[in-house]
Amino acid sequence: xxxxxxxxxxxxxxxxxxxxxxxxxxxxxxxxxxxxxxxxxxxxxxxxxxxxxxxxxxxxxxxxxxxxxxxxxxxxxxxxxxxxxxxxxxxxxxxxxxxxxxxxxxxxxxxxx
Amino acid sequence: xxxxxxxxxxxxxxxxxxxxxxxxxxxxxxxxxxxxxxxxxxxxxxxxxxxxxxxxxxxxxxxxxxxxxxxxxxxxxxxxxxxxxxxxxxxxxxxxxxxxxxxxxxxxx
Numbered sequence: 001x002x003x004x005x006x007x008x009x010x011x012x013x014x015x016x017x018x019x020x021x022x023x024x025x026x027x028x029x030x031x032x033x034x035x036x037x038x039x040x041x042x043x044x045x046x047x048x049x050x051x052x053x054x055x056x057x058x059x060x061x062x063x064x065x066x067x068x069x070x071x072x073x074x075x076x077x078x079x080x081x082x083x084x085x086x087x088x089x090x091x092x093x094x095x096x097x098x099x100x101x102x103x104x105x106x107x108x109x110x111x112x113x
Numbered sequence: 114x115x116x117x118x119x120x121x122x123x124x125x126x127x128x129x130x131x132x133x134x135x136x137x138x139x140x141x142x143x144x145x146x147x148x149x150x151x152x153x154x155x156x157x158x159x160x161x162x163x164x165x166x167x168x169x170x171x172x173x174x175x176x177x178x179x180x181x182x183x184x185x186x187x188x189x190x191x192x193x194x195x196x197x198x199x200x201x202x203x204x205x206x207x208x209x210x211x212x213x214x215x216x217x218x219x220x221x222x
Contacts, residue, residue, distance in 0.1 A: 004156075031208060042200060042212035043157065056209065090156050092210075100144050100204055104156040 003027075004105035006091050012111045015081060021108045023074040023091030032074040033102065034066060035090040043090055043104075049074060050096060081112045115140045117203050119213035126191050126220045134186040134199055134216045142206025146184050148177050149200040151215070157200055160186075191220045 004025045013019050023032070031050050035043035048056035049068040063085075065077040074091055088109055094102040116139045126132055138146065145164055149157035161170045163179035170177050174195060176187040186199055201213045 006156075033210075042202075042214055044212075045209060048208055050208065056207070088154075088156075094208075096208075100208075101159060101162045102147065102202075102204070102210055103159055104149070106156045109154075 004091055004093055004103050006089075006105035006108050008108060009106065010109045010111075012113060013078065013081065014113055015083075017081075018077070018079045020078065021076040021089055021091075021110070023076075023105060024072055025093040025103075026072055027093060027103070028071075028095075029093035029103075030071060030096045031094045032068060033092040033094075034074070034076050035092060035104075037088040037090055037107070047076075078110070081110075083112050086111045115203060115205050115209065115211040117201055117211050117213040119199075119201050119216050121216060122214065123217045124219070126188075126218065128192055128220055128222050129190050131187070131189045131191070133188070134201075134218070136184040136186070136201030136213055137182060138184070138201070138203045138211075138213075139182075140203035140205050140211060144204040144206060144208075146179055147202045147204065147210070148175075148184070148186055149202065151198045151200055160199075188218070191218070193220045193222050196220045 034046040037043045046060045047066045052068045067075040088107040090107045092104045120135045145162045148160040151157045161177040166181045198215045198217045200215045
């Protein structure tokens with residue numbers, strides 16, 4: 001099973017709302033990632049968690065707040081977003097060490113109005 | 114800075130017309146070179162990981178190869194269902210995955 005599950009699949013939120021994106025994997029992977037993808041562009045790395053600790057933050061604005069409650073779950077909390085934050089948000093996971101294949105979820109489509 | 118460059122940007126093929134996609138990379142402490150397929154509106158689907166120069170992997174009509182500076186994805190006798198964007202990405206020693214811009218392949222029946 002190489003499944004990364006993301007919810008919700010679609011989200012529309014106003015600029016004053018607070019919402020969260022959720023990601024779950026049961027492959028025993030200890031690295032988890034958030035990527036942002038705009039139309040016709042490749043995914044861009046936002047955050048990396050290793051062993052449930054934030055290891056990389058690619059200078060992402062504080063209106064995006066990641067959280068890793070345990071080794072299977074990854075959340076992205078959203079607050080006071082801008083319309084330009086509308087994009088496909090992808091969660092991914094991988095083992096750490098040998099066999100570093102990174103598996104992606106289907107993504108959450110976010111529209112900020 | 115890590116860099117991954119894919120060419121061509123777009124590729125239009127007739128069904129059965131074999132071709133190759135190119136990925137050139139400069140990635141510090143390369144942990145792996147990945148190929149993904151992405152259909153519109155969906156997340157990237159894992160195809161291959163290559164770890165060292167000279168390595169080759171095959172899956173159905175696809176074959177990926179790796180040299181010290183480039184990777185190639187060969188599509189043999191493509192079918193319309195092979196139409197997608199193919200993404201190449203390099204994983205650095207600090208677990209950053211750098212993507213190329215992708216090659217959009219369209220296969221006409």
